Structure formats: structure tokens, C-alpha cells
Amino acid sequence: MSGSTVIEVKTASKTYPFVIGPAAREELTAFLAQCGVTPETAIFIITDQNVIETDYPQELKARLESAGYTVYLAVAAAGDASKSLATAEQLYRTMLQMHIRRSDVVMAVGGGMVGDLAGFVAATYLRGIRFIQVPTTLLAHDSSIGGKVGVNLAEGKNLVGAFHQPILVLYDTSVLSTLPSREWTGGLSELIKHAVIGDPALFHDLLSQPASDYPGPERTAELVARAARVKIQIVEQDEQESGLRMLLNVGHTVGHAIEQKSDYSIHHGEAVAMGLIVEAELAVNKGWLSSSDRDLIIQALCLHGLPTGRPDQPISPILEIMNLDKKHQRQSWTFAVPFGIGDVRVVRDVSREDVIRAWEATNIWREGGVE
Ligand SMILES: NC(=O)c1ccc[n+]([C@@H]2O[C@H](COP(=O)([O-])OP(=O)(O)OC[C@H]3O[C@@H](n4cnc5c(N)ncnc54)[C@H](O)[C@@H]3O)[C@@H](O)[C@H]2O)c1
Ligand SMILES: O=C(O)C(=O)C[C@@H](O)[C@H](O)[C@H](O)COP(=O)(O)O
Ligand SMILES: [Zn+2]
Numbered sequence: 001m002s003g004s005t006v007i008e009v010k011t012a013s014k015t016y017p018f019v020i021g022p023a024a025r026e027e028l029t030a031f032l033a034q035c036g037v038t039p040e041t042a043i044f045i046i047t048d049q050n051v052i053e054t055d056y057p058q059e060l061k062a063r064l065e066s067a068g069y070t071v072y073l074a075v076a077a078a079g080d081a082s083k084s085l086a087t088a089e090q091l092y093r094t095m096l097q098m099h100i101r102r103s104d105v106v107m108a109v110g111g112g113m114v115g116d117l118a119g120f121v122a123a124t125y126l127r128g129i130r131f132i133q134v135p136t137t138l139l140a141h142d143s144s145i146g147g148k149v150g151v152n153l154a155e156g157k158n159l160v161g162a163f164h165q166p167i168l169v170l171y172d173t174s175v176l177s178t179l180p181s182r183e184w185t186g187g188l189s190e191l192i193k194h195a196v197i198g199d200p201a202l203f204h205d206l207l208s209q210p211a212s213d214y215p216g217p218e219r220t221a222e223l224v225a226r227a228a229r230v231k232i233q234i235v236e237q238d239e240q241e242s243g244l245r246m247l248l249n250v251g252h253t254v255g256h257a258i259e260q261k262s263d264y265s266i267h268h269g270e271a272v273a274m275g276l277i278v279e280a281e282l283a284v285n286k287g288w289l290s291s292s293d294r295d296l297i298i299q300a301l302c303l304h305g306l307p308t309g310r311p312d313q314p315i316s317p318i319l320e321i322m323n324l325d326k327k328h329q330r331q332s333w334t335f336a337v338p339f340g341i342g343d344v345r346v347v348r349d350v351s352r353e354d355v356i357r358a359w360e361a362t363n364i365w366r367e368g369g370v371e
Contacts, residue, residue, distance in 0.1 A: 003021050003022075003023055003024075003026070003027065004019045004020055004021025004023075004024045004027060004221075005019075005020050005021060005221065005225050006018070006019050007020075007225065007228060007229065007232060009145060009146075009165075009169075009232050009235065009236065010236050011146075011147070011165055011235060011236055011239040012239045013147075013163070013165055013239060014147075014165040014167070016035070016165060016166060016167050016168055016169065017031065017034075017035075017168055017169070018144075018145060018169045018171070018228055018232065019031055019168070019169065019170045019171065020141075020171040020173065020221050020224055020225055020228070021171075021172065021173065021217075021221055022172070022173050022174050022217030022218055022221055023172065023174065023217075024170050024171055024172040024173075025056075025059070025060065025063070025170070025172040025174075025175075027170070028060065028063060028064070028170055029063065029064065029067040031168055031170060032064075032067075032069075032132075032168070035132075035167045035168045036167075037105055037130070037132075037167070037168075039067060039068035039069050040103075041069065041103060041104055041105055042069070042070045042071070042072065042098070042099075042100055042101070042104040042105070043064055043069050043070070043071045043072070043104070043105050043106075043107050043132075044071075044072045044074065044095055044098065044100050044104060044105070044106050044107065045057055045060065045061060045071060045072065045073045045074065045106075045107045045109055046074050046076065046091065046106060046107070046108055046109070046110070046114055046117065046118035046121065047073065047074070047075055047076070047108075047109040047110050047114055048075060048076050048077065048078040048079075048082065048110050048111075048113065048114050049075055049076070049077055049078045050078040051078075051109060051110045051111075051114065051136050052073075052075050053178075054136070054175065054178045056109065056136060056175050057073060057109045058073075060107075060109060060134065061073055072094075072098050072100070074091060074094055076091075076114065076117065078113070079113065079264065080113055080152060080157075080264045080268070081264065082113060082117060083113050083116055083117050083150075083151045083152050084117075084151050084152060085151055085153075085160065087117060087151075088117065088120055088121050088124070088151055091117075091118075091121045091125075092121065092124075092125055095121075095125055100125070100129070101126070101129075102126050102129055103129075104129060104130075105122075105129065105130045105131060105132060105167075106118050106119075106121060106122035106125075106129060106130070106131040106132070107131065107132045107134060108131065108132070108133050108134060108144075109134045109136060110134075110135075110136050110137070110140070111135070111136055111137030111139060111140045111143070111183070112137065112139050112140050112142070112143035112144075112268065114136075115133050115135065115140055115143045115144055115149075116143060116148070116149050116150055116151070116158070116161070117149075117151060118131060118149075119131055119133070119147070119149025119150075119164055119166070120149040120150050120151055120160075120161055120162065120164075122149070122164060123149050123161075123162040123164035124162070128164065130166075130167050131164070131166050131167070132166055132167060132168045132169075132170065133145075133166045133168070133169040133170070134169075134170050134171070134172075135169070135171045136175045136176070136179070137176070137179060137183055137186075137187055138176060138179065138183070138184055138186075138187025138188065138190075138191065138220070138224070139183070139186055139187035139189075139190050139268065139269050140171075140187075141171065141187070141190070141191070141224040141227055141228055142190040142193075142194070142227075142231060142248075144166070144169045144171065145169060145228060145231050145232060145235060146165075146231060146232075146235040146239075146245075146248075147163045147164050147165035147166065147235075147239070148161065148163060149161055149162055149163075149164050150162065152260075155324055156256070156260055156321060156324045156325075157256045157259065157260055158256075159324065163239060163240050165239075171221075171224065172217075173217040173218075173220040173221045173224065174217040176214055176217070176220060177214065177217075179214065181213065181214075182267070183267070183269075184213065184214050185212070185269070185270075185304060185305045185306060186267045186268065186269025186270055186306075187269055188211065188212075188269070188304040188305075188306060189251075189269035189270065189272045189273040189276070189301070189304075189306050190227070190269060190272060191206075191223060191224070191227045192206065192273075192276075192297075192300050192301060192304065192306075193248075193250060193251055193272060193276065194226075194227035194228075194230040194231055195226075195227065195230070195300075195341075195342075196250070196276075196297060196338055196341060196342070196344060197230055197234075197247050197248070197250060197342075197344045198230035198233065198234070198247075198342060198344075199226055199227070199229075199230050199342065200341045200342035202223070202226045202227065203296075203300065203341050203342065204341075206223075206300055206303070206304070207296070207299065207300055207303065210303040210304055211223060211304070212303065212304050212305050231248060234247060234248060235248075241326075243346065244346075246327060246334065246336050246346045247336045247344045247345075247346065248336075249327065249336050250276065250279060250336040250337065250338060250344050251272040251273070251275040251276035251279060252272060252275055252336075253275065253279065253322060253325050253327060253333060253335055253336075254274070254275035254278045254279055254310075254318070254322065254355070254359075255268075255271040255272040255273075255274060255275025255276070256271065256275070256321070256325065257275075257317075257318045257319075257321035257322045257325075258271040258274050258275060258310065258311060258318065259271035260321055261311075261313070261317055261318060261321060262311065266311070269306070270306065270307055273301050273306040273307050273308075274307050274309070274310045274311065274365065276297060276301070276338075277297070277298060277301070277307075277308060277309060277310065277362055277363075278310050278355075278358050278359055278362050279335065279336075279337050279338070279358070280293075280294040280297050280298075280337075280338050281294065281358040281361050281362045282335070282337060282350065282354055282355065282357075282358035283337040283338055283339065285354070285357055285358055285361065286337075286354065288337060288338075288339050288345075288347070289337070289338050289339055289340065290340070293338070293340050293341055294338075296341060297338065297341075307365040308363065308365060308369075309362055309363035309364050309365030310359065310362045310363070310364065310365060311364070311365060312364045312365075312366065315355070315356055315359045315360075318359070319352060319355065319356075322355070331351075332348070332349045332350055332351050332352075333350045333355070334346060334347070334348050334349075334350070335347055335350045337350075
């Protein structure tokens with residue numbers, strides 16, 4: 001097989017290929033065979049209403065059917081509101097009606113919302129069946145790797161879920177040509193996050209040659225493969241987030257609270273950018289990060305059209321939501337914070353006062369810029 005880059009993801013529970021390239025869809029059936037998914041297997045595709053408009057799920061379905069697979073297609077409403085127990089229950093019921101069995105496979109064709117939801121359904125249906133990630137957003141380079149699957153509750157994001165690794169990630173970067181520019185920009189936030197965590201060369205490449213608009217399938221594949229390697233190396237060492245994997249949460253302790261408080265009108269990537277800035281400010285206040293490196297992070301986000309400040313709102317509801325963060329202890333938080341470009345560390349005992357001070361010191365972001 002050729003044309004795509006293939007990176008093996010070797011976790012404690014499973015080893016699987018992350019396949020990325022401008023025409024990866026053409027290699028779908030070959031990779032299925034390699035992963036042991038034979039045509040006797042039924043494939044239950046889960047997608048959303050916007051992705052179905054692109055015709056990509058239908059194209060994949062046709063390819064699979066012509067290779068002899070039985071394929072079903074389920075379409076959820078777009079948006080994080082579908083990442084819910086209610087949608088999962090509807091999907092379980094449909095799967096039962098279609099007689100999906102333990103040996104069958106769920107295929108997520110969509111962004112992070114579809115991937116998290118479909119992965120959760122696969123992790124729990126009949127106590128767990130195999131699943132495949134077919135990302136269609138830039139952000140989903142992150143969500144498709146590592147097996148964190150789950151749904152939101154009214155109280156917070158990703159509060160119910162599992163670690164359930166896919167058997168294959170197949171990422172055709174041509175599919176991003178239809179992605180709305182706001183979603184491209186949002187995905188850059190997690191790409192910049194990966195660069196800050198573990199690839200300073202990628203970070204500086206992005207500063208000198210910003211990818212603020214979709215640069216086409218080839219450059220996208222190159223950028224995403226570099227970011228994906230950062231994530232893969234971490235997930236391989238700590239699949240279930242007992243320590244090292246917390247690095248991947250930089251920007252999220254504050255970012256998730258901002259996202260939820262906005263009722264998801266601020267999208268995940270945008271909220272992570274805001275969270276990253278508040279958390280960088282916190283690190284500067286504590287003497288962990290130089291103000292020049294904080295400014296470089298802000299510059300990278302700014303060059304890519306991402307928010308460079310935090311929302312204009314009081315901190316108390318944000319702190320309340322943050323109390324449900326998985327890294328919260330009784331009186332304080334464990335945080336992943338930047339110490340430099342390519343150097344993010346996990347720190348314990350970040351206090352309420354530390355967070356308030358950082359929040360107050362961060363510029364306020366309104367549509368169009370900071371004030
Ligand atoms: N599991 C993980 O490790 C992980 C990592 C990062 C984010 N997440 C989760 O991922 C979600 C965010 O993912 P996202 O930003 O991909 O959002 P998303 O899946 O909601 O997709 C964003 C929007 O783009 C549309 N879309 C998707 N692909 C398209 C395409 N090719 N053309 C046109 N429109 C398209 C979708 O319908 C949606 O409206 C959040 O729920 C977040 O918590 C999970
Ligand atoms: O893979 C991980 O680990 C991450 O933390 C990736 C994050 O970008 C992602 O948003 C993840 O869903 C956050 O998980 P959570 O456990 O903090 O809810
Ligand atoms: Zn994220």
C-alpha cells in the first residue's frame with residue numbers, strides 16, 4: 001500500500017495504524033483487510049448532518065458495498081449537543097434493529113463530536129465492539145487517536161466515557177476542502193497545542209509559514225502527521241492518563257469550562273486557545289514560563305485567526321465548572337502548563353487564587369480582537 005503515511009500506534013491495549021494522506025480513502029478496503037475486517041462483517045457508519053452533505057459517507061458506503069460489506073448509515077444532528085447519552089441510546093436501538101453483532105464494526109465518519117460519540121457507542125454496545133475512526137475535521141487528528149471516547153452531561157464535558165482504542169484511523173485530508181473556515185481555524189488550536197507540547201520545530205514552522213487557511217491536502221497531511229506523532233508518543237506511554245497523558249490536556253482545564261459556559265457557542269478549539277492563554281498567564285505568574293514564550297504562544301494563535309484572550313465574564317461560574325474537571329482534587333487542581341515551547345509539564349496544587357489571578361491578568365477577547 002502506498003500514497004499515505006502510516007504511523008503505528010502501539011498502546012498497552014491495542015496496536016493500530018494511523019493512515020494519513022490526500023487520497024487515503026482509496027486504501028480503505030485494503031486497510032480493513034489488514035485489520036482483519038472481512039466482508040462478512042457489517043459496518044455501522046455514524047456521521048452527522050453536515051458531513052452527510054459532503055457525500056463522503058455515501059462514497060465510503062459505496063466503496064465498502066462494492067467490496068462486499070454490508071453497510072448501514074446513521075446520521076446524528078451536528079453539534080456537541082449530540083454527544084449525549086440520549087443520542088447514544090437512539091444509536092444502540094438502531095443497531096439492535098439492524099442486528100449489529102459483537103463481531104461487527106462501528107465506523108465514525110466525522111469530526112471529534114462524531115468520533116467521541118461513535119467510539120462511546122462502540123465501547124458500550126454489547127459490552128464493546130470494534131470501531132474505526134475516519135476523521136473529517138482538522139481537529140479530529142487529535143480526537144481520532146488515543147481512544148478517549150465519551151459523551152457530555154449537562155454538568156460538564158466528557159464526564160461519561162471510556163478508553164476504547166480504534167482498530168484503524170484512516171484520514172483522507174482531501175475531505176477537509178469542504179470544512180468551514182471557522183472549523184479549520186478551531187482545529188489549528190489543537191495542532192498548535194501539540195507543537196507546544198512536543199514539537200518546537202513545528203511551532204516555529206507555523207510562525208514563519210502560517211497555515212491560517214486550508215493549504216491543500218498534501219501540506220495538511222504533513223502538518224497533521226507531525227502533530228499526530230506528538231500525541232501518539234504520549235498515548236503509547238500512558239494510555240489511561242495516569243500521569244504523562246495529562247500533558248495533552250494543556251489549555252483544557254480552563255478551556256472546557258469556557259466551552260461549556262458558552263453553551264458550546266464557543267467551539268472546542270476556540271475554547272482551548274482561550275484556555276491555553278489563561279494557563280500560560282498562570283505559568284508566567286508562577287515564574288514557570290517566560291513572558292516572551294507566552295507572547296510567542298499568543299502570536300501563533302493570533303497568526304492563525306484564533307482567540308488571543310478570554311471571554312468577558314466573571315470567573316466564579318468558570319471555577320465551579322472547573323471543580324468537575326477530572327484533574328481536580330479536593331482543594332486544588334493538577335494542571336498541565338507550558339514551561340516553554342516544546343516543554344509542557346504537569347504541576348500539582350494549583351490554587352483557586354492562582355487561577356483567579358491568571359484570569360484577571362488575561363486580555364478580554366471579543367469578536368475581532370482583544371481589548
Ligand atoms: N477524544 C479526544 O481525544 C478528543 C480530542 C479533541 C477534541 N475532542 C472532542 O471533539 C469535539 C470537537 O471536534 P470538532 O471540532 O471536529 O467538532 P465537530 O465534530 O462538531 O465538527 C465541527 C463542525 O464541522 C462539521 N464538519 C465536519 N467535517 C466536515 C467536513 N469535512 N465538511 C464540512 N463540514 C464538516 C460538523 O458537522 C460540525 O458542524 C468536541 O466534542 C471535543 O470535546 C475529543
Ligand atoms: O487525548 C487526550 O488525552 C486529550 O486530553 C485530548 C484533548 O484534546 C481532548 O479534548 C480530550 O477529549 C479531553 O479529555 P478530558 O478527559 O479532559 O475530558
Ligand atoms: Zn481537546
